[in-house]
Amino acid sequence: MLKEKINHIFFDLDNTLWDHRKNARLALKKLFDNHSLADKLNVDFQGFYKCYYNSNESLWDKLRDGKIDKTYLRKHRFYDVFIDFGFNDFELSQTFEEQFLETIIEFNELIPDAREILQYLSEKDYVIHIVSNGFQEVTYRKIEGGALGAYFTTVTSADEVGVRKPNPEIFQYAVDIADAKVEESIFIGDDWIADALGARDFGMKSVFLDLFNQNPYAEGVLTIKELKEIKQIL
Ligand SMILES: [Mg+2]
Numbered sequence: 001m002l003k004e005k006i007n008h009i010f011f012d013l014d015n016t017l018w019d020h021r022k023n024a025r026l027a028l029k030k031l032f033d034n035h036s037l038a039d040k041l042n043v044d045f046q047g048f049y050k051c052y053y054n055s056n057e058s059l060w061d062k063l064r065d066g067k068i069d070k071t072y073l074r075k076h077r078f079y080d081v082f083i084d085f086g087f088n089d090f091e092l093s094q095t096f097e098e099q100f101l102e103t104i105i106e107f108n109e110l111i112p113d114a115r116e117i118l119q120y121l122s123e124k125d126y127v128i129h130i131v132s133n134g135f136q137e138v139t140y141r142k143i144e145g146g147a148l149g150a151y152f153t154t155v156t157s158a159d160e161v162g163v164r165k166p167n168p169e170i171f172q173y174a175v176d177i178a179d180a181k182v183e184e185s186i187f188i189g190d191d192w193i194a195d196a197l198g199a200r201d202f203g204m205k206s207v208f209l210d211l212f213n214q215n216p217y218a219e220g221v222l223t224i225k226e227l228k229e230i231k232q233i234l
Contacts, residue, residue, distance in 0.1 A: 006205070006234060008180035009121060012165075012189030013132040016209055017114040017227075018142050020134075023107040024100075025049060031099055035092065041085035052081050064133065064164055064194050101138055108145045111211075113227045118151040120231060130155040131174045131187070133164045133194060154178045165191070166198025175204075188230065196221045207233065 014020035032038070032045050041048060056077050062068045078100070079093035121128055130152050132139050136159035143149050156174040158164040165171070175182055186205040189195025196208035200220045207230070208216070208223045215223070224230065 004183065004205070006184055006186050007127060008129065008175075008178055008185040009126045009234070010129045010131050010171075010174055010178075010185060010187045010199070010204070012187075012191065012195045013130050013139065013142065014134050015111065015190045015211065016188060016195075017111055017118070017130075017148065018146050019109040019111050020104075022109040023104050026107045026109070027100055027103040028052065030103055031096060034099075035096065040089075041082065041087050043085050048081070048085075051084055052077070055080050055084075060133075064166070064191075066164075070135065070159070101135065105138055105141045105145050108142075108147075110146055110148075111209075111227060114146075115148070117227045117230050118148065121234060122151055124234070126234065127153050127178065127180070129153055129174060129178050129180075131165065131170060132156070133158045133191075136160055165189075165194035166201065168198075168202045171199060171202040171204065186234070192216050 011017055028049060029045055032048060037048060038044060059068065059073045059077055063070065063073050074097050075094070078096045079090055082089060082093050118128065128151050130143065132155070134157070136157040139155065139157045143152065143155065154174065154177050156170065156177065158170060161170045161173045163169045175185060182203050186207060187195060187199030188207040188209060189199070190209040190211055192208060192214070196206050197218060199206040200218065206221045208221050209227065210216070210223050210225055213225065222233070
């Protein structure tokens with residue numbers, strides 16, 4: 001249990017509550033088959049997915065660090081993978097990008113115990129919020145599709161603030177619209193730099209959801225391996 005009184009809980013969305021990795025994989029499989037990419041790229045889905053995953057993670061790290069913008073990411077994440085397999089079709093890569101955002105929200109797998117934990121926290125009268133680096137176009141639809149909307153009092157999307165976590169401005173914005181005090185707030189997220197260190201450096205209590213058992217350590221960050229461990233803290 002935390003010694004200090006907490007009233008507001010800020011969650012990251014993707015891969016903290018909404019299982020972006022699983023839903024992305026399901027969406028990509030559908031599009032991969034629809035566009036006959038196995039023939040065009042001469043690779044099976046497993047090989048395509050692995051290449052996409054590495055490319056996408058690297059682009060998202062660059063986006064978080066402000067080295068590229070969202071337009072660049074959306075232009076390149078599939079085009080670069082196509083090129084890696086010797087298939088040069090920019091137009092199809094952009095169609096793929098458009099359809100990917102439409103298709104991913106057909107799937108609504110959640111991180112284990114996400115709904116149970118949100119229910120538990122709301123019954124304990126915590127005020128719950130979302131702060132997401134994801135694209136605004138899909139953030140709200142993910143929340144609705146996952147039937148999670150009722151749990152959240154405010155939703156902050158990086159696109160609407162114009163900066164992404166770990167920039168302290170987005171944490172300040174979220175705290176302001178939540179009408180919360182930093183000292184009575186806690187942040188829970190799965191990205192070590194954007195969420196765990198970002199929230200800590202902003203001055204908030206910080207919980208890192210270590211889904212891949214990476215065991216990083218930093219003073220002022222509490223690490224959990226599963227969402228249900230939140231019950232031991234709050
Ligand atoms: Mg995340």
